[in-house]
Amino acid sequence: MTTLEDMPVTEYETAIERFIEEAAQWEGSLPVETFFHAWEEIERRRTALELKARVVHDRLVLMAPPDSPLVVHDNRIQLEDGRELVITLVPTETASG
Amino acid sequence: MSVVRRIIIPPEVTVEHHRVVTRYVQSMRELSADDWPLAIEAFNLLRYAVVIRLDDRAYTFAQIYDELVDGRYATPYIKALLELDDVSQESVRLWAVAARQLYQDLTEVGLHDPVHHPNSRLLMAYCLYWWHSFCKGYAFEVEIFRDLEQSGLRFEPHDLLDPAARRSPYDLLISGFRGDVKTSTYFLQKASRQRVSSDFFITRVWLPGQRARILVVFLQDLMWDAIDGETLVARLAELDAVLPHPTRIAYHGGKLVVIEYAHWKDKMRQYQTNHGEVDDNA
Numbered sequence: 001m002t003t004l005e006d007m008p009v010t011e012y013e014t015a016i017e018r019f020i021e022e023a024a025q026w027e028g029s030l031p032v033e034t035f036f037h038a039w040e041e042i043e044r045r046r047t048a049l050e051l052k053a054r055v056v057h058d059r060l061v062l063m064a065p066p067d068s069p070l071v072v073h074d075n076r077i078q079l080e081d082g083r084e085l086v087i088t089l090v091p092t093e094t095a096s097g
Numbered sequence: 098m099s100v101v102r103r104i105i106i107p108p109e110v111t112v113e114h115h116r117v118v119t120r121y122v123q124s125m126r127e128l129s130a131d132d133w134p135l136a137i138e139a140f141n142l143l144r145y146a147v148v149i150r151l152d153d154r155a156y157t158f159a160q161i162y163d164e165l166v167d168g169r170y171a172t173p174y175i176k177a178l179l180e181l182d183d184v185s186q187e188s189v190r191l192w193a194v195a196a197r198q199l200y201q202d203l204t205e206v207g208l209h210d211p212v213h214h215p216n217s218r219l220l221m222a223y224c225l226y227w228w229h230s231f232c233k234g235y236a237f238e239v240e241i242f243r244d245l246e247q248s249g250l251r252f253e254p255h256d257l258l259d260p261a262a263r264r265s266p267y268d269l270l271i272s273g274f275r276g277d278v279k280t281s282t283y284f285l286q287k288a289s290r291q292r293v294s295s296d297f298f299i300t301r302v303w304l305p306g307q308r309a310r311i312l313v314v315f316l317q318d319l320m321w322d323a324i325d326g327e328t329l330v331a332r333l334a335e336l337d338a339v340l341p342h343p344t345r346i347a348y349h350g351g352k353l354v355v356i357e358y359a360h361w362k363d364k365m366r367q368y369q370t371n372h373g374e375v376d377d378n379a
Contacts, residue, residue: 003115004122004222005215012211012218016200019122019225024193026126027185028233028280029310030133032302035281036346037130038137042289045134049291052145065144065159069266069291 051077060089100207104216105147114139118222133282137289143223146216148208158223165202166224167231167260170195174232175257178239188236192229199224234283238268241278241299241312245271248362251374267295272369274320296320299358312358321354324364 004012030038049070052063060075071078077085117135120128128136144159156164174191181187200221203209209217235257242254252271256262267275277298279287284300287293297316304311316324343356356364369375 001116001119003119004218005115009211015122016221016225019125020193020196020200023125023196023225023229024189026233027237027301028230028282029301029303030281030285031305033305034130034133035285035300035302038133038285039288041131041134042137042285045138045289063157065141065290 055089058089060087062087098207099210099213100150100152101148101210101214101217102151102153103149104214104220105149106216106219107142107145110139110142110146114142115219118143118219121226122222133285134289137286140223140226140286141289143219146219146223148217148220158220161203161208161220162224162227165206165208166199166228169202170199170228171231171263172258172260175235178236179257184236184240184243188232192232192236195232196225196228199228230280230283230286233280237280237283237301238278242269245269245362248366249375250362250365251369271365272372272374274323297361299361314356314358314361316354316356316361318352318354321356324368 004015007015049068050065051068051070051072054061054063062072062075062077064070064072075087075089077087079085113135117128117132118139120132121136144157146158147155148158148161149155174195177191178184178188181191200209203221203224209221211218211221238254238257242252245252250271252269254269255265255267268278269276274296275294277284277287277293277295279298279300281300281302284298295317297314297320299312299314301310301312303309343354343360345352345354366375
């Protein structure tokens with residue numbers, strides 16, 4: 001199967017234009033069995049909440065996915081009870097201490 | 098002119114993910130029950146794909162979407178939606194106009210360069226996927242909120258024009274019950290990121306056996322017990338045959354009651370009348 005990245009450019013552009021037309025007409029209702037089957041599979045696959053982290057100028061910067069239930073700001077994670085979880089980088093200890 | 102030096106796709110994105118993203122773009126309505134979880138997983142993973150620009154600045158697909166799509170188009174789209182008389186029909190045009198505009202925007206700022214950086218096509222697919230989920234999801238939400246208003250039910254919707262409120266864990270509060278209003282595909286997207294915790298959610302499904310789209314409400318047991326009602330017990334595979342009768346089903350990790358939307362509204366009206374929330378002559 002040819003993927004999006006492998007298609008000739010004109011074929012890709014046509015596919016995008018067709019997508020916009022088709023998607024406009026479809027409001028996102030799945031057949032009921034497809035919906036439940038997919039939901040079950042999603043529940044099975046779902047894992048722990050995920051955050052990404054990056055070190056920027058010696059500071060830890062956490063990033064939550066766009067619709068994550070987690071609220072993060074820089075190195076702080078807002079907990080449901082109103083407290084904050086703060087993660088701080090510490091220098092690596094060397095073998096010589 | 099392209100500003101892309103390199104695009105890094107997370108190593109977790111497999112060949113199967115690439116293929117299902119392609120199938121989604123080519124024929125989204127034909128995706129199978131096995132395709133949907135894979136497609137949703139692919140678009141979730143692509144959040145972390147990174148575009149490294151010629152000036153060495155790096156942005157994830159999610160950051161690009163937030164800034165160039167959600168930041169520009171989300172609130173104007175919702176405002177336009179609220180002005181429409183017939184949301185389901187007229188919102189079609191709004192989606193298409195903004196989708197073409199975002200294609201143009203990403204190309205003009207040089208982040209979408211399908212000739213020299215074929216991986217930037219995944220950025221385009223990613224943005225269109227999320228924009229479609231957003232547009233159809235909120236069009237559906239506005240439709241339902243209007244209908245609930247017309248039905249005389251008391252409820253508190255979240256503020257659609259407030260970006261922070263749009264990200265609230267539930268969409269409306271009715272008689273103390275927390276509810277979600279989602280298209281079935283948007284619902285699956287949400288379920289992929291967090292466990293369903295609302296007391297009820299309203300969605301629309303297609304019943305192939307009855308060749309009909311119907312609005313249904315899924316309720317947690319607690320809410321169903323509160324608003325009362327008898328149910329049939331059915332397996333998922335039998336739903337098509339038993340709906341619209343209220344039906345209790347087992348799903349992964351729990352039980353839910355499925356009820357036709359109009360029937361649920363009747364139950365809620367009765368509940369609110371019994372509890373003095375609405376005038377029974379309303």
